[in-house]
Amino acid sequence: MxxxxxxxxxxxxxQASAARAWAHGFVRGWGLPTHEVDVVTTALTERHPKDEVFARLVDRLRLPTSADEVWRRYRTEMPSLxxxxxxxxxxxxxxxxxxxxxxxxxxxxxxxxxxxxxxxxxxxxxxxxxxxxxxxxxxxxxxxxxxxxxxxxxxxxxxxxxxxxxxxxxxxxxxxxxxxxxxxxxxxxxxxxxxxxxxxxxxxxxxxxxxxxxx
CATH class of the missing domain: 3.40.50.1000 (HAD superfamily/HAD-like)
Structure with a gap:
């Protein structure tokens, strides 16, 4: 066939709407400024391997967690969005x-x-x-x-x-x-x-x- x-x-x-929904939860969960929703959404919709995306994200925001953990959370939550x-x-x-x-x-x-x-x-x-x-x-x-x-x-x-x-x-x-x-x-x-x-x-x-x- x-x-x-x-x-x-x-x-x-x-994917774009789901990425924005995830970004809202991420920003709210970490108590980040609301303007970060747009920044995180843009990062998530870039055509780059996500391990690189989350490494840059965690480093830029100076989050007290690992890029691997944030990436794991993303992979767990995105299918439902x-x-x-x-x-x-x-x-x-x-x-x-x-x-x-x-x-x-x-x-x-x-x-x-x-x-x-x-x-x-x-x-x-x-x-x-x-x-x-x-x-x-x-x-x-x-x-x-x-x-x-x-x-x-x-x-x-x-x-x-x-x-x-x-x-x-x-x-x-x-x-x-x-x-x-x-x-x-x-x-x-x-x-x-x-x-x-x-x-x-x-x-x-x-x-x-x-x-x-x-x-």
Missing amino acids: PLIALDLDGTLVD VTVNDDDRRALAELRAAGWTLGIVTNGMADNQEGKIRRTGLDTLVDGWVISDVVGARKPSPVIFHALAERLGCPLDGWMIGDSLEFDVAGGAGVGLQTAWIDSDGSDATSFQPDLVVQSVAAAAVTILDSSAMA
């Missing part, structure tokens, strides 16, 4: 019904990312997933995409849908997938050129289903 690989954070789940849009849920069901194999390919730690997948019910809407922490390679490395194809038992033939030009679009194109970029803020795709620019997974699904029906 043809493959649709999907990013998790910022694509299938609302993320949500999936109902339109995207329906789109995943429609894609599977049309014969597409769906797989999540995500950078991150296994406990955090798998927790999000299971807590949101995405585990029942896709055919499988790979997480960089488990396979030892991060997007845009071809290794993680090949690991997904092997896990799902299908060739790398189809689409990659994600919100990162660097990790999702470049990574997917690098292994021969067509790419759909989730452009949530109306910015221009100047660094890498996706095949499709949309605002949601549901919008990408409409185009993919229409094009496969006409093929």
Whole structure:
């Protein structure tokens, strides 16, 4: 079956809103100034390994705890904060019904990312997933995409849908997938050129289903 690989954070789940909710609790719990909510949220949504993010955060705020402990707390709490849009849920069901194999390919730690997948019910809407922490390679490395194809038992033939030009679009194109970029803020795709620019997974699904029906 043809493959649709999907990013998790910022694509299938609302990572930005969840990061802000976590930042509110973090700032309140440590008695920090309220303006730190914006600073912490921005740090959490940067596309950097989270161990580096939390090391800088703890150092800058001079917190009497370790970066590892704050990171552990983050990974424990985030799965209960993320949500999936109902339109995207329906789109995943429609894609599977049309014969597409769906797989999540995500950078991150296994406990955090798998927790999000299971807590949101995405585990029942896709055919499988790979997480960089488990396979030892991060997007845009071809290794993680090949690991997904092997896990799902299908060739790398189809689409990659994600919100990162660097990790999702470049990574997917690098292994021969067509790419759909989730452009949530109306910015221009100047660094890498996706095949499709949309605002949601549901919008990408409409185009993919229409094009496969006409093929």
